[in-house]
Amino acid sequence: MKTIMFPGQGSQFKGMGKHLFDRYPEETALASEILGYDLKQLCLADPDKKLNLTQYTQPALFVVNALAYKEFLKNETPPDYLIGHSLGEYNALLASGVFDFETGIRLVKKRGEIMAEAKGGGMAVVLGITIQDIKNVLRIGGYDQIDIANYNTPTQTVIAGPSDDVTRAIRDFEKMDIKIIALNVSAAFHSRYMKNASQLFTSFLKQFRFSYMQIPVIANKNSQPYKNEQLIEILGGQIDSPVLWTDTICSLIDKGVNQFKEIGGTFLTKMVEDIQASVKSGNAIKPTINGQQNYSLKKRRIFLLPFAGGNRYSYQFLLPHLKHFEVRSLELPGRGKRSNEPLVYSFFDAMGDIYRQISKEIEPNYDVIYGHSLGAILAYWVTYRLEKNQKNPASLVVSGVPRPTIIQTDSLKAVHKLPRKEFVEKLVRMGGMPKGFIESEEFFDYIEPILRADFKLLHSISDCKVGSIQTPIIAVMGTKESKANQIEEWRNFTEGHLECHHLEGDHFFINNHPQRIAELISKSL
Template identity: 55%
Template sequence: MKAVMFPGQGSQYKGMGKDLFNQFREETILASEILGYDLEELCVKDPERQLGKTQFTQPALYTVNAFTHYANSSGSKPDFFIGHSLGEYNALLAAEAFSFETGLKLVQKRGALMAAASGGGMAAVLGLKVDAVQKLLAEGGYSDIDIANINTPTQIVIAGPQDSIDRIVQEFEERKIKIFPLFVSAPFHSRYMKPAATEFKEYLHNFNFSALQTPVIANVTAKPYPDGQIIELLAQQIESSVQWTDTIRTLMGKGVTEYEEIGSVILTKMVNEITENCTPLIHEEEIVIETAKPHVNGSVNGKVNGEASKKECLSTRLGSHEFRKDYGLKYAYVAGSMYRGIASPQLVVRLGKTGFMGFLGTGGMPLAEIEKNIIKIQEELTNGEPYGVNFLHNLNDPASEMKAIELLLLYGVTNIEASAYMQMMPALVYYRLKGLQKGSNGEVICKHNIIAKVSRPEVAEVFMRPAPEKIVRHLLEEELITAEHAALSKKVPMSYDICVEADSGGHTDRGIAMVLLPSIQRLRADIMTEYGYDKGIRVGLAGGIGTPQAATCAYIMGADFIVTGSVNQCTVEAGTSDAVKDLLQDINVQDTDYAPAGDMFEIGAKVQVLRRGVLFAARANKLYALYNQYNSLDEIPEKTLTQLEKTYFEKSISEIWNEVREYCRNVGAEAEITKAEQNPKNKMALVFRWYFGYTNRLAFEGNIENKANFQIHTGSALGAFNQWVKGTPMESWKKRHVDEIGVNIMVGAAKLLENTALMVNN
């Protein structure tokens, strides 16, 4: 697909258009009559040096852009027109929104209004992304400076009062930040242009505009012009920032690969930087859904009584409406937690700001770090955006769960993801019940939400039922809850949201989605009949979801929401090392394996891990085999122990044991030491479990010299995702962002469902 681009102010030069004025003599005369001066003389000779003045630049450049386009438009029609600032008028002209004469009158008025503005300036900041520039503005107290242009990922134009621009130019230069003042008379594309925008909007109402014959992407929104919005968007453009980077990303998302610039190369250079360093941007598309209405006899006619079809965003309607409403989501899509902060605060914040919900990965994270990360998230999400925190069952230290819950309650965390539970525990019940209160109509309001990740029906049932009476009585006796909490607990389940987890990265029971989901959906029906809750229990699906096809299958099976995991760990926001991401971005669906879980080593629980390029899975399984074969380290053949020390551990067994003892003392687990010294098999287990912590650290640190021992939890969904994005900018993890992955999956699923519906109707 192809887009034609028109440059804006700054691309003018003396002599421009000299070969075109004779070719378009009639239009040249008309232009001079409208403007009241000799346009050809201005452009070719500029005797009074007025070409650089805004009120002259804009009509001159508009005319030359138009003539250049007319002269070159004999080829195939492009798929899109775009223009940078003033160039957008040429894009609309090319799309037949108005005549050449009308467009010239518009830009003449626009140029005059913008030239009349004063009292401000602009500057270009190079080498920094827009987020970094905004942060510097905030830190420096430059609240009166706006972002005027986002030309490329590293070319940002700012605008504001002249004294503030002068001050920030000096400060940035002292800090070796590249910044260049622009020679303009006013702070264009900023809040200070509001009076000019208001007057221009009144002027625009004097004209009629036609429907666009070719889509035009608007500077203000980076989206195609909607019908009937030309007046509004052209007025806004004067006081709004030029979203050029996102304009090109939008075209990338629509499949544009060819860009032709009219009369300049300025925009082409910008496009090259954007396409090389940015991912496509996919906006919600309006998908036409025929609203069917049943006849009396039960047959269906899509156009009963001439009813018009409704345009709705299908991707934002997939799954449960109540789920989206309860959590404040745009999509019934959640990013699950990944241990030790792989699901980082940055990941959670980015999702929350774009209509998704992510869960902070707290597994293996000390309380102090959890607290620090919650604070980070809450500092960023200040407008009620959704987020959650993982609450991982601690098999070895259940008492620590209550400390973690107290922390979550202290910081007002209202959404948690409960994982690895086999039975209900006091901490979970305490959290759930502390959020219960009676509404004005007698209904039970649940302020604390639990999304329970389960892989077995019997565990799902525990969460679908009310809190166990024995635990409720205990909490009441301890005065941790009130009598009202206890009474209300009988009317609600422990969780209204059950996430069925099929085979996935990390801890897994290797369940099959098509077996588990229907079974737990049936269980839900039985539980709802038994208890008659006022509100329905939602059942979502996780495991293996890395493509639109997988998401489509989940929703067709009746999933109320979906949860992704592995696809998010190979993104810019994921809190793991670049070395790990480099390994993960190239894997295929067959490049994972199963190994013992370090935290549940003795009972043989499994985790799914990366196999390609590393040896962890083979070595971890070897350790588990040795553990089952021998009763102590002393029974293991000396040759085998030597191999373990040299190739697996890279230190002696005695050194490892000293480290284990020191760790246990530091965390108050001296009983583990005593137990191990009395039971040689327990000691062997602790030494072998040390290896799992060691291999985790190697991966998180990105210690590439010991890559063979990297322990990387991941699932085959990432392999499927890698194949799906092959040949696109997202092939590189450096161009993968969690929110963009979510949008692509959801919009892709909507398109698949729409196409399926069309096939059925045909």
């Protein structure tokens, strides 16, 4: 999986965009018109020495990043995720389709102007020691007025605060032979001292309308995927909040990302290499700034819920592709390792059984639930109950059904009561079980009572009502499934983010697409 990264302020240089402006004359002209000066001249010649001034740096970098990404897409496919460091996050949102090029220029122009008005602060980058060591030095020295502004890598951290405090801290760090470099800035960006700027920019953002993201963007502010309804709050709050770059990269590694491509520079690439090295050595686990444990490197659990007739071994084909997860394959009574227990015939008994298994282990807002067919319906109802008890998963992935209920039709009534011959014919027509299983008489003698029990419990849910959930959902169906075109019905059952996909095949398309299913599970996070 691939992530595209956009650099932020500090990566600008005289001559940037040299090979881009003439290739994109319309975009260059539009940017110059909005900004009120010749952008090409600023970037290539910088005659008035303004390129390093915040109000000029930010729009210039945004435009160059945007043009460089256009050039990148000529020969590359779009990524699975987008991220940007501080200002670069605006390019990530542009690439995701949240706003257009013109709107992006207006946003970063205003952002740069507001941030440039902040005065009296300083910043410095500390190299070679951990964040905990930095905090200890600041605590012992009584530097209560200094904040952590950028968590760039496990051994590269930016501090910010009033100029006098930062200058004094630099002297103390140097006395301890700790490498620290003052940054050429006029304010304490990404700290509490930018609160007023954050509020002003948030008010400015409210006059714009934003579109839904086409590609997930991970936010600097919380190292979590953006949610559209929180976009203004997070973008505005980014200005006075630290950049959680290490957590962001760790979370993407955790999702299975193995390619990080930087647009227009190498600053972020070096940071990523340092973080990856720390991950491999196990040194990247740390507390976050609010004192909560950071689970970025702890494997997420994924709970796999069985389809009709299935047991804990039903998803064996997926396991080689879920190495980034701690897998929990669940099963209902009467099958697999629980074959000595009586079968359940009520959906709510089945749901209660699965709920008890998951609720004992789930890490709220961190672990994942996946289910196919019956497992998808169970997964939804279990998630609904988990949310009621503040144990909601980080995401829910469902496949093989267009909704978490069964719409009862004459063709589905009392399937569990059919004579064996008609029962087999019904299974074949429904595509609800691999044909090879049905043709094996010995296996079918074993599986038939389990299937009948599962159809009976499905029948029991047909008239039940369920409320909406907040957990993000990725729904997948096979292109040849009879109700494949109804997949969007999942929107009626969630108030959270929903993403729908179709993969080639019938009801058991999952057997032919294990890698893609695993990718979608990772993407759901």
